[in-house]
Amino acid sequence: MPILPDTKFYAWHFMPYTDLPENIDDFDSLWVDFPNKYFDPKAGHAFYQRYLSELVLADKLGFDGVCVNEHHNTPYSLMPIASVIAAALIPQTTKAKICVMGTPAGLDQPHRLAESYAMLDVMSGGRLEVAFPLGTPMEYWSNSVNPVTSRERQQEALDVIIRAWTEDGPIRHEGRFYNYRYLNIWPKPYQQPHPKVYLVGSGSPGTIELAAQRGFGYSSTFSPIATQLAAQKTLKERAAHYGHTITPDQIPIVCMVYIGDDDESALAEMEPHVRYFFTTLTKAGRFIDAPGYLSLDEFKKRNGRMLPSSHGGAFDWHQIRQQFRVVAGTAKTVADTIEKWAEEAGSSRIIFQIHRGDMPHWKVVRTLTGLANEVIPMLKARQIHADDQPLNVAAE
Template sequence: MQFSLFQPLPYFAPELPTGWPQSPSKFAPRYGLDSVRHNLEIIEAADEGGFDYIAVAEHHYAARQLCPSPTLAAALISQRVKNAKLAILGVDLPLHNPVQVAEELAMLDTFSGGNLLVGLFRGTPNEYATYGHNPGESKAMFEEGVELLLSAWSEPEPFGWEGVHYRHRMVSIWPQPVQRPRPPVLVSGNSPASAEFAAKHRLKIGLSFMPVEFIPKAVTGYHEAAERHGWKPGPEDVLWRGFAHVAETDEKAKEVAKKYNFGDLHGILAPTERQAPSFLSVVSEAMEAGFGGAFSGGGGAVQTPTPQPILGSPDTVVERLRAVQEAGVGIADLILSSDALPPEVVLEAVNLMCKDVIPAFR
């Protein structure tokens, strides 16, 4: 199994803003600069210690993730890492022009020496309050956008595109990606429909925050869909994302998680009192448009329990990750940071991962 450090690029400060969106007045340049330094220290430790990927993702208006532009963040990180590959996991594609995204990612693939893994997603529901996009159209926009982006990377001659949501008289991007036929691309596999879409286009899948007991059903559904489309995925085509904290003992890991509320998945979606009415309206529309829900392996998506973070000593974490691997996962994309967790605690956990956990899988 390979390992990816998903670094959300949190804002480390003594007093953290709450709710979403977060007030710009709460941003202190001093702590912003400190946060950049701390995040780069964590990334460099992971790179030197044996992580296979360093991953970032697009999110807006929040201290938890200072990364509205994952392509820009990955470009900066590429100048600091020497061993790991870059993973953008991912771009919220319906919020952007897919041709421009294809150009920027191709440029990054070229400048990084062909070391890029690309994740394309619809984004969390709150993102549709960011730029005023219609969440009800996001699924159709996403699927057409993926097809347009893949065509921009594969068509040998300039071409036009007349779709439902995107129209371009001319598409002819330079540079092309250096990875041929294209960089590996990953999309969500958390529902039967998304797994079917991935299989149709021979893409990898990501299972975000899915409890381990649900993973085999999702993987089986993905494999069955791929078989219908004439190919067979391997473990390297399945990525699982979850929170993890490694400490010297199980007790210490649990104490840290409790003290800093580590692994809280929904905090970023909690609106301020002022923003609650309009925000909840957008989220409601987004959920009706098909966001959320995990793979049931049957005829539709079902809501799964909130996943618990992987916590414990190195031995315990190895045991927990073995279960993830045996469920069919080839890449573990682990979140070891949060805005509330002190950077020195994160760095200690990263070092323990590199020293005692990752070697157990080599």
């Protein structure tokens, strides 16, 4: 079946700050120690206004969800606190789910995350979804948490968050990193027992195992397609071991997309922005390594690299398109490609990265409207044909 029943379509924005100095290539890294004197508050205000309007447009066009995420000490993202962006979106949107992809659970106080996410869920009337990353190595250079303890902290923080959401308080928690005499959050989540939860990673076996243990969804980032498919296969197998069944909506696929008049011109129009993303915004220099962030076995497996070579590495447009879910072309080309990827992964959650690098507003709007008015209807029509029954589509 090409497009699974109940497939949902999300729009994801990274919100970068791209008003950077002309000599930006002279800097070894745009993460952690890139001087914040280069931030212009007036330019930042304009970026926020523009980027929020693009996500609000996605809701108005009928996308099923919008995604925001969190990074620190970098112009790569203007979202050091993704919950604030989510709160700004709630009163400006009506139907779209808001997926916060998200604060690393071990880098904050878990009761604070539990109560802030519960508050967002109540404010939105149950439209919140949450994805917990471990955080890139760069986040651990930017915060005071020892990366050696990052995975243990993440696991215990998730224990606290889920208990806070699902158990009537006050309750006690006595752990290695967190202790509460009165865990008793107000408010509790709107959705019962709690909002949909995913883990986000780059293929680490430890993260996949944690998702499998808890029956959470899982999404790979900055990993080649083959690596992502292998991770999803492992997740399903390990989750079954723990008595969980992973459903198609728990394994979202993320696609970089751009829609143009024809395939050739669309590729040419998309390429410089993807190049800027991979060669400038993701350049992390020595901060790509954080001692203790990976287990020794995983560190050896990755040849001493914390993240895949695409992260801030050399740019090969052909290789990028071969290894990752990157597509530019006519609406039909994009629809055909997305259909193939969705069928291959067995996923019913398609996340479109609608903005890349320094892409201008008009290109984002063109892609959003092309997806909403042409690509998604094509895919829904094929879904109806494949399933041979009417659909209850949230965007309609």
